[in-house]
Amino acid sequence: DVKVTQSSRYLVKRTGEKVFLECVQDMDHENMFWYRQDPGLGLRLIYFSYDVKMKEKGDIPEGYSVSREKKERFSLILESASTNQTSMYLCASSSVGASNYGYTFGSGTRLTVV
């Protein structure tokens, strides 16, 4: 079964810490995405990548950066975690082209910044 795996299900970090959220997919997908989901605000796109070493800002990139050194891995980095970055983070991947069958999402990482 194809998978998107997020390294942690729950994470608690302190304000000011540098935080790495890891995502790995085994489907050889070109595109990878990071979303955050908050009550009342829905899913919002942070960053996405359509190739190795390529990245594009989504709707809410401030306070985040990303890294994609290998096709299967897409990392989200919180340079200096703040309490307003407490959220559910969801990684997804997809293939290119109109005939693809959509995104595959991971199960999410619930990050709490204290």
Add this chain to the structure above:
Amino acid sequence: DAKTTQPNSMESNEEEPVHLPCNHSTISGTDYIHWYRQLPSQGPEYVIHGLTSNVNNRMASLAIAEDRKSSTLILHRATLRDAAVYYCILRDIRYGNKLVFGAGTILRVKS
């Protein structure tokens, strides 16, 4: 991005069909209609997508209006496991394959 409009919530009885509507009056010719659902405490899950013709798969059917300004996701026999938030999304393949999620429809299934 073209917008979609869905009801905030719907309720269904178990074993009965469910029709989840979506309006997208500003859809463009390159927009595909995608449906995803999100079960509690999980990431969204792809359900179905289409462009112009009705589509069927093992999970659901997608009925697309002739003018493409609306669509309906059909669950043929709702089960308790179908209780989720259902998102109708327009995906323009020209623009980096992004998916923009709206608020979706909360589907409650009664036993």
